[in-house]
Amino acid sequence: MQEILAGQQIGWPILTVVTFLPLVGALLVWAVRDAALAWRIGLATVAADFLASLPLFFVFEPDSAAMQFVERYPWIPSLGIGYHLGVDGISLLFVVLTTMLGLLIVIYSQGVIVDRVRGYLMALFALQTTMLGVFVSLDLVLFFLFWELMLIPSYFMIKLWGGEGRDNASIKYVLYTLLGSVLMLVGIVVLYLQHYRFASVHGLSPALSFDLLDLLRTPMSLDVQILIFVFLFFGFAFKTPLVPFHTWMPDALHAGPIAMSVILAGIKLGTFGFVRFSLPLLPDASRAVLPVMMVIALIGITYGAYIALIQTDFRRLLAYSSISHLGYVALGIFALTYQGIQGGIIQMINLGITTAGLFFFAGFLWTRRLTLTIAEFGGLAKGMPLLATFLLIIVLSSIGLPGTNGFIGEFLILFGAFKAHWIYGAIGVLGVILGAAYLLWFYERAIFGKVTKPENERLPDLNARELAVALPLVALIFWIGLYPSPFLHRINGSVEALHARLHPTTATAGVGTGLAEATAVPASAFEEAR
Template sequence: MSFSSLLAASQTQATFQVIPVLVLLPVFGAIAVALTPNARIGVHKMLATIFTGITGAISVWLLTAFETNGEFQFISQQTWIKSLGIEWFAGVDGISLFLVVLTGLLFPFVVIAINPKHDHKAYYIWIQLLQTGCMGVFVSLDLFMFFVFFEIVLIPMYFLIGKWGHGNAQYAATKFFLYTMFGSALMLVSIVSLAVLHAQNSDSELTFNLIEIATNPAIATNTSRLIFLGFAIAFAVKVPLFPVHTWLPDAHTEAPTAGSVILAGVMLKLGTYGFIRFGLFLFPEASHFFAPLFLTLGVIGIVYGAIVATMQKDLKRLVAYSSIAHLGFIILGTFALNTQGIQGATVQMINHGLSTGALFMLVGIIYERKHTRQISELSGIQKSAPVLAGVFTLVMLSSIGLPGLNGFVGEFLILLGTFTANRWWAVIAATGVILAALYLLWAYQRVFHGPQNQEDEPTKDLTNWERLTLLPLVVAIVFLGIYPKPMLDRIEPAVDKLVTHIEVTIEDGSFTEPVPTTQNRTSFSDLLKQTHESHSYDKHDGHHGHESDHEDGSHSGDHE
């Protein structure tokens, strides 16, 4: 990209800050709903649809305007709490881009497709606040800002599960809240420790700026592995990773359909994304040191989740345990610490959100018709609901990882990257694919085939409205399976730079960035130094825009 085009993009960004609008627009939607009379249920849904829909449209615009160069783009930077060195610092790269798009599109889908049974006004308020929290996590480049949004998501999801859930919903919501709060407390200690160490070792003011902290050699060299564990435990709980996974089956089982779709589609990715964005980037040495542990836990999660899923009698609980297995694959790819593995993990985050979100949607539709999720009480649905059975088959096969559907792409890259790192982990993980086929096909055969209970009324097939709302998910599942190139092209450059950062750290034995030996790679640290310097320049000129001055790397040597 030429300097003139970069400058033009920077000026456009200075005029219109798209990231703050993307993050904060649902808050204004929540306020609009709050100001509407309680009896205007239709207006509540309309407002939520408009505001989440516009947010989704903006996320799609980001996708179309995104440059495939691996850099952070659409940068938004502004002082927030000056005395504490806290900034509003946000942007997207190839790793976060599709998670932003997924968050932007999944929430209006949930608002349109699913109606709450009661308290409509509060429901639509919490849904929109949850979208803001998730979106904020994926765009944050300031550690304190990241922590704030990481915590914001707890409150809406707590109420969605506890107030609109089924059965023992209060217990499930409280368990979810306490587990996550425990991990977050440890992460807060690590964030503060990291900022203080940075200020002490660099003789600078206190800052939570991700780029400044990550590219400071003294901090990187002296950072304790215990600080990494503070982040890692918080992310492991949020994933959730075995053995801190026990809150997830309860939360999924008792949550309303909307809560399960959002939880599986977006919220579980906060932990896996956190590992990649903050764990690997801030702590390459610690990530390398603890990689065998997390690879082992990932493999255990894959096998354990699959085996326990085969034992489930509740269809929704079966899908919940399948999530534990799929997220184990994502952890496996992340800690393979190579391009194929991390790229596969990033792709699989998106694909899991689509496939498992759709599965929970379909389970919710079945529950509405049959008033039970017990597999033993469901049989022969295909006879009276062939379209429902067909859509379930497609989504199920994508979750298994059938070639030609989206689930195959991520799993293949993860297994390829893991085999490069250690073949035995890959071999054991591959059994998870076989087990996934076992428990999903078994459930499908029991629910949709076999004799129909003569005492039950025939199951109503998908309505035209349900078909229309499920169509985008089905199209995405097929399109990303057949033609994943556009997604891979946008993700790979950012992943490649991250892997280079990890590799040179491990090879050099410190966090000081040596001159890259591979000609076709640009050092991730150099890139981020240039990004930060360009925005420091912009701030002095009153501009906070796109990284327009990346070509000027003259100060990158100051950190080496």
């Protein structure tokens, strides 16, 4: 696979700066004692991190499958572990989305968090660094370290700043994620040993390597690929989460602070892991397990939507809505079609916008009524026209109305699913209908219903701080919905290369500059690797 070094492309180690700047901010916050000063430092930190990430989007070479802004340094060479960072079309948008949501979370939190402000900001910034590290790591040990370190700030955010049920939710989240991580580590080690065996037999260097680009050149039999796929599957499925590994998520999203809900539901780490590692490293296994993965995805779509229909609490409704939407992402990814993978990636970004927006609005409602029981609301549109308007836009985006970002992702996913098999697409369409039902039901009851509670007659509309959170999300909803080309062009090259690797006999000409190029090993090696 081709690489473009950060020094050649932009002249400075942009990925290191973007990844670790929040951690620097956490140290600065720790050094002060005044809460107001901590907020100013925190806001400056996330604003600087977001601005630092923007050159990634604008300098990135569209339609290229090459790893860009690459930084590579030896770390523990005796074990084949390196400090290797880079982004391609698959990971680029996740980095910018994470820095943007980090900024919006701090803006939102300033009006909500009053206790242990310094600790809150430190945990939030540590979490942001680990998430960014997951997206930019090209060494599997480095990736795993960031993946595991996420647990520490996540646990404390739920435990210390959560609401009712936070103790159980925090422990459940850690145990489920830790179980998946242990199994994923086994898969990484097996993959490492397979590469060592192959490289030793053929005299390749380095023989010991956790580097993604080296591992992509390691041929494996179908049985070995399936074994590794299963281990990686558990790690990513628990984090996504896919049904039936989802039971931690409703509790965590309901009990945790809004910031944690935005992160867990808005930043799709698990499904990113499938696209970044499982599909390109294990193409034969990915094709072999396609029917199983599609069934799991469809169960998640319909189950999540059905359970959302019967929820009485807005945050729990959103939690099961997230499970249903993640089923759509998995449906697109594991259709293994070009349009499906493309739709799955862009829909992960879309959900980071719309789902985050829905949870922010849940926070807006909570600060006004200290409840999110749907029956407690009604008739809010009369006194809160701004909230009603912006929330409607986000709801319609989540449904997938044409003209919004949600439509682009859903259309590509369903197109790809129908190409895989018409049954997959047909059941996926049913999920769209159910999704529209529960969100419109909530909106009609809470916003357009009758004013049944006197408390709802005098609720204040969105203030300037809340508008600063809502406006960027609404702008992105329409930008991607009406003009998706800048986003699709940046992911197309990597999607083409991944599709070529998954379907080498049908690869299109000109795709070989990316992941597909990593398959350039002697044909005899595949037999010897058995």
